Amino acid sequence: MSSHWGNCLHISIFGQSHAPAIGVTLDNLPAGQPIDLEALHAFLARRAPGRGPTSTPRKEADQPEILCGLVNGFTCGAPLSAVIRNTNTRSQDYENLRDMPRPGHADYTAQIKYRGFQDLAGGGHFSGRLTAPLCIAGGICLQILKRQGVTVHAHIQRIGRVEDRPFDPLGEGNLGFLPKIPLPVLRPEAASAMEAEVLSARQAGDSVGGVVECMVQGLPAGVGSPMLESLESRIASLLFGVPAVKGVEFGAGFAAAGRRGSENNDRFVRQGDQVRTASNHSGGILGGISSGMPVVFRAAFKPTPSIAAPQNTLRLSTGQQEILNVRGRHDPCIVPRAVPVVEAAAAIAVLDAWMETKSLEGFL
């Protein structure tokens, strides 16, 4: 399997980069939810390429067509399916990759698993383009969550050597400005330094990685499960489905490994009529279940493996090293476009866990 996921809410992603279309099906969405298509398009536009100097100049319209599941703007309880047409023509550009796999790509592993029948064009089902359907699903979940008072926002925490300040894990108030700025960061000066970092990589025919940090605010305590379906497991299993993600951490994450318990434990406190913690090293999750504090996590993205500079690789048929020039126009840094993808993954996982919690209610 590669492309379905879920417990109470179920998503199924399909498509290859140069197939006629890519898309997604969401099953078991609550009925009667209004879906604002303009807001959904705006959300998808944040993932679209060609929005500035840090991204590829390729143009993708990425306007989804809702095939079903929506009637007069409201979810109808039936599976919601949406597709995006691929307008790039299928070229013969990619045939040589069968014999000369690109470093850092799935060309070789797909060749072995699918015995040469995999779709090479544009990366096939392995393409970062497949995050667009994930964003359709996530954008819909975000709207449902928002009506329940839950918001999900991410920012670029790092690109290459440049860092933004981290989220205040105790909460940030209204982060609605983030989706509106070209490089979503908390310190404006980080944006220009990051832009310089990306341009420097591009000028060197190279690419650069980064970290996206995400915060879910407004989620009540009690959502999630212990052990194998913990909130962390659900979020991480989606994030590690996003091409280029190689690390995920919640709250203090890897930094907690260097700490003592007395430092890392979050003391419970009362604030008004709410139970909160004085710090939030747990990232808002204890025992796999939300604590009522903001859920905070980070995803590390490797640098785009497709770079303009020539690289050595193996010609499989001869066993010789050869110079590979990866054609096409590629993002020198996919991190800015990955920001809504991370939000989408969080929204899907949180709504799934919340629905599961609701399935237990009403029996007392």
Add this chain to the structure above:
Amino acid sequence: MSSHWGNCLHISIFGQSHAPAIGVTLDNLPAGQPIDLEALHAFLARRAPGRGPTSTPRKEADQPEILCGLVNGFTCGAPLSAVIRNTNTRSQDYENLRDMPRPGHADYTAQIKYRGFQDLAGGGHFSGRLTAPLCIAGGICLQILKRQGVTVHAHIQRIGRVEDRPFDPLGEGNLGFLPKIPLPVLRPEAASAMEAEVLSARQAGDSVGGVVECMVQGLPAGVGSPMLESLESRIASLLFGVPAVKGVEFGAGFAAAGRRGSENNDRFVRQGDQVRTASNHSGGILGGISSGMPVVFRAAFKPTPSIAAPQNTLRLSTGQQEILNVRGRHDPCIVPRAVPVVEAAAAIAVLDAWMETKSLEGFL
């Protein structure tokens, strides 16, 4: 849900720390696999407490009873279920946690989700003790994998401020010595420094976190899937089901975020008749599928939240801060005992993915 997982192979974990028993069921194991119970017991013993100055002096026999699925030492194709009896008597020690939740524990979140009906004793289903059944499942998978030439070994890469050298991601040869030494590290001098780090925490009535690094050697290329059921997603969703894990990274992981593509890409090379990569920043996984290189990943463990020193917490009924003394004997550092747990998670995920790959074969 909380305790079932899987695609082709399926596991279901059950139990609470002070319930009559804990256990696990594995469904769809291949039939005819010999299971060496002594080797399984030896594997479980590595997780058991009381093995040295770094762990709790509590004694747990942790001898599993195989209830079914095994006939004359061979898997019979039926679900294999094993249980471990809990010998600790259920005390009343834990009732006060309902009103005074321990910092860093699931006491509060379970109280909300389960409306006060959760099992508080010994941490209930949230206890680290539930990793014992995960190790039973993993220990069985490890034996099956080993017969196919696949080995899984982990070491303590970090405790507090002390680090061991990382695995050579190109391969380490025979790591069979690791399970035999009290603190499994690659540099012997790291062991004594780690021990000192743990003892220093214990003497301060405190605890300390760490990082476990794991390497799967011998896995052929082609195992895993793109996107939502990537090898990373499968491994991470199990690891984030292990209490205290707050971060997971594969290959270069978070470090890749600071790199350029030209540095991070792993060049394909031929070695004898094998395709390999000259470096292994990808951690042996490209596009969610094994590349034939060692699979390398790390899991970050937070410091044990149960510490001997008094802590402030909230009395929920009064809204007042009070001093909480966590009773019982707790590990000042669970990282040494977590090493086989990480190996178990890797083995389960890898066997599951491998079986799925095999389900596709033979139709050509």
Add this chain to the structure above:
Amino acid sequence: MSSHWGNCLHISIFGQSHAPAIGVTLDNLPAGQPIDLEALHAFLARRAPGRGPTSTPRKEADQPEILCGLVNGFTCGAPLSAVIRNTNTRSQDYENLRDMPRPGHADYTAQIKYRGFQDLAGGGHFSGRLTAPLCIAGGICLQILKRQGVTVHAHIQRIGRVEDRPFDPLGEGNLGFLPKIPLPVLRPEAASAMEAEVLSARQAGDSVGGVVECMVQGLPAGVGSPMLESLESRIASLLFGVPAVKGVEFGAGFAAAGRRGSENNDRFVRQGDQVRTASNHSGGILGGISSGMPVVFRAAFKPTPSIAAPQNTLRLSTGQQEILNVRGRHDPCIVPRAVPVVEAAAAIAVLDAWMETKSLEGFL
């Protein structure tokens, strides 16, 4: 896989007839549900053998031990696992079945699938004994449903040539008497005729099949789903997991095939403030979703394949026909003991579907 099932509620069954134990795990049960163990034992006793002339004189205590998931008599939200010890010693009675498969049994098909490693003793995982854990799971679900006003009752609709009257599909009122009588039928005179039918088969060294009819009363409209997770699909997939079930029909079932639409359609009517149908040929399910009318279905059981009379079978190693004498004491008719099994399957399927419906609520 063979032994896990579910959407919102999840069950996993394990064990072989002569393994140390058989058992079941239920995951995602609502917390805070009181479980009356005496009522559960009474429910299981209805499935136990040795209750009269129609069943085998074998004795099975079948007292389940709840291993976890229950604290002070209430579900705690963690997986509930229960086991029943097998007290029959493992004999060598069964080795010859490897070469001489019993007609009507799984001896041969298991031999092929598991390549000779299957557990032959007592039928292994294929034994009707595995319906005991299904009854544990179902007995618990029945108690939860009953508190919501939903009752599930089955009767023997047919044994061999003898029929009981069918349920009135418009509702039967209180059927609480059925579990209390030895042969649960609606017409007392049917009981004695059925008993004679079974005894006649036994005296001939033979066995006889039958039909169990089940009715779920009190289930509100709106539970279930269209298409692949219809209420019918859920119930049927569990029922066809019960050994010996070879047919399942809902409402008019196969009889509807001979009807015209004008006869078969159930007209909607108002009764007090309730919407009902004037007839109930649909068996209380329209479009896979409960209509508020009683859910009515029937399961056909083949005659027990183990009969006392000698039978011809194949000796696989020689290709010769030989006379097989099936040893052991077997039920000449398993239908009376199957009645609670059918109720159990219905209860699990209905609770699963109901929890799923609840997962959708509260988002408007």
Add this chain to the structure above:
Amino acid sequence: MSSHWGNCLHISIFGQSHAPAIGVTLDNLPAGQPIDLEALHAFLARRAPGRGPTSTPRKEADQPEILCGLVNGFTCGAPLSAVIRNTNTRSQDYENLRDMPRPGHADYTAQIKYRGFQDLAGGGHFSGRLTAPLCIAGGICLQILKRQGVTVHAHIQRIGRVEDRPFDPLGEGNLGFLPKIPLPVLRPEAASAMEAEVLSARQAGDSVGGVVECMVQGLPAGVGSPMLESLESRIASLLFGVPAVKGVEFGAGFAAAGRRGSENNDRFVRQGDQVRTASNHSGGILGGISSGMPVVFRAAFKPTPSIAAPQNTLRLSTGQQEILNVRGRHDPCIVPRAVPVVEAAAAIAVLDAWMETKSLEGFL
């Protein structure tokens, strides 16, 4: 959930009758399988309406567009998704059904479950039209199975009072003629009598039900699983997802309930170098696993609930009975069009089970 299913092979169905499209996604198909689109179209044409006096004169092109998963005519290992555009315009014909639910339809149950937000037009996700995507999935599975020597054929065993002869459960040889005749029956004279039965119902403004019998030939022994994922459970859970199916039986089915074990048991015999049974009352499945004999089962279809004659129903808002005239052109008998749907369900279930069996191989 409503529309996903599977273990090793996974299908997800989406769409409503009057939404822009309906479709299906198959995940985990083996790569490298050639798909003959003409053969697929021919298979779908058998389900299409307008093929004779027994069906509705509505025209549906039902030409699927393969969106992804297929490259140069071969499966590529990525999910295969196909859609069929709905060309019927969305009319306002259906609004009145909200207040006046059609007898025998899901109008009322959907209204309750989806709180009025369900798609009423053309039956929405409950429409028989949703069997077209099931046929796409099944048609693809049929082609894969056929290359392995497995054929799946169904015939109309009954319409109203008219019966065809049943399949010889020991095997029928080449049934390739069945898909080519307008009413697929084994006795040509049954066809004309069935046609008369349908026309008689149509002339009365009525509809009529029937039974489809299906046989899978060439399936080797050893495919399937005991208990909850038996071959029967898999097939039945798909069949009961088909609108109008109200009964499913395997082999002797309900007739076995009236038999003695000595009659019903199938004796094993050797035929050449093959193990077979002398009769096949088990329908080719013992213990949930294929026996190597033909798999034989029947599905009962209720008469189409939409009939031309006026019917009484309830106006929900007033509580009064009113006359309902169901508009639109409906099949007086859907059984002929259901024949390929039953074949499709069988093919999907069998391939899923077969892949699962293969996942266990190669570890010895």
